[in-house]
Amino acid sequence: MISADDLSYFLAVARHGRLVRAAEELKVDHTTVGRRLTTLERALGQRLFDRKPGGWVLTEPGQLLVEPAERVAAAVLSAHELLGGRGSRLRGNVRLLVPDGFGAFLLAPALSRLRSLHPDLTVEIVTATVHLAQSVRTFDLAVTLEEPTSHRVKRRFLTAYKLGLYATEAYLASHEPITSIDDLARHTLIWYVDQLLDVAPLRRIHDVLPGPAPIQSTNLIAHWQAAATGVGVAPLPKFIANGDPRLVRVLDQVEFEGGYWLVLPKEHMRLARVNALIEMIDWMIADRRLDLLG
Incomplete structure (x- = not known):
């Protein structure tokens, strides 16, 4: 048995x-x-x-x-x-799989609201910018950069967000002028590792950039810090770059759009602790709408 x-x-x-x-x-x-x-x-x-x-x-x-x-x-x-658990406070763990930029700049700052409502709930944030695995047993809730194809998950589009090109004033002053996207071929571009870039929305941005990026990382936080300390030019989400006074826009007319999808295993749809996280994420997206769209 x-x-x-x-x-x-x-x-x-x-x-x-x-x-x-x-x-x-x-x-x-x-x-x-x-x-x-x-x-x-x-x-x-x-x-x-x-x-x-x-x-x-x-x-x-x-x-x-x-x-x-x-x-x-x-x-x-x-x-x-x-x-x-009726009548008691929510307890237990909720594991979220999210892209690093979403986790660090959107999700983490919003957790104080969740803590005030559900102080006994433990939130585990796992960051990854990859295809969602076919097996969904490793997370309770996920945010992805592309719509998943697994039949075992429930998904909905969460929000669009805008990206631009950014660098420091000091970098721009000490290098050749940038008047078009083609001029970036003579500059230090900062982007994802070419061989590991298998997420379609990020690949589309990569295809617009002229040539391979001399500085490559799988981590968006590394892109931001490299650009903000004068290493070169990076495509960055506006909700990250616009809050950093060290960065200025490069080629204002060049803009990219990404999107976030909310994903959860179908068997988790009724779990109160998972729905508490979903409510918090929806509130956070509404609160940060202007930041997301720049």
């Missing part, structure tokens, strides 16, 4: 790939995790993980079990929040 409790152990190991880290999440000894997995595998008559030097890797039967296990775990959490 399979129990929801056994499935929670299975999901923790699937998420972390190691017994010790799964045990830390579940607040039990790692031998307990191993024992529960053995019980589950015997009940199913299937090996769910291959034990390899790099960690515990899902077998094909294990991969098939992930989605139903996630639905069971979400149903248990939803029942607790709707019934067992």
Whole structure:
């Protein structure tokens, strides 16, 4: 007989790939995790993980079990929040996967509002500027730069935002004038790493820029700091650059548009703690509308 409790152990190991880290999440000894997995595998008559030097890797039967296990775990959490938690304050963890600029400049400053409403809620912010993985077990809520294609998530367009070209006055004064986009070929451009740029909206901006950028980073914060300290010219979201007095616009007529999508696993739609984060994000987007659009 399979129990929801056994499935929670299975999901923790699937998420972390190691017994010790799964045990830390579940607040039990790692031998307990191993024992529960053995019980589950015997009940199913299937090996769910291959034990390899790099960690515990899902077998094909294990991969098939992930989605139903996630639905069971979400149903248990939803029942607790709707019934067992009624009348009490929200507790637990919510993990958000967001682009670094969104997390640092939009989400983080808005968290004081969430803390005042739900002081017992723990928010885990994981930043990444990549395609959303097909497996959604690693996050409760995500913000992405492009619309996801996974059938297992609920998504809606969150907001557009504007980007411009920025540099310092000192940099512009000490280098050749910039009167057109083609002039940027003779300047130090700051942008994402070419070989790792697989997000379509960012690739479109890359294709407009003349030639490869001499300074490349996967981190938007690095772009901002490099431009703000006079290294070169960077395309930056206006909600970042317009708040920094060290930066000035380059080629006012050149403007790009990006967008953010709000994404969550379908089984998390009823979770009160997730909806509390969604309400806070919607409030923050409305409050920062002018910053986002420049």
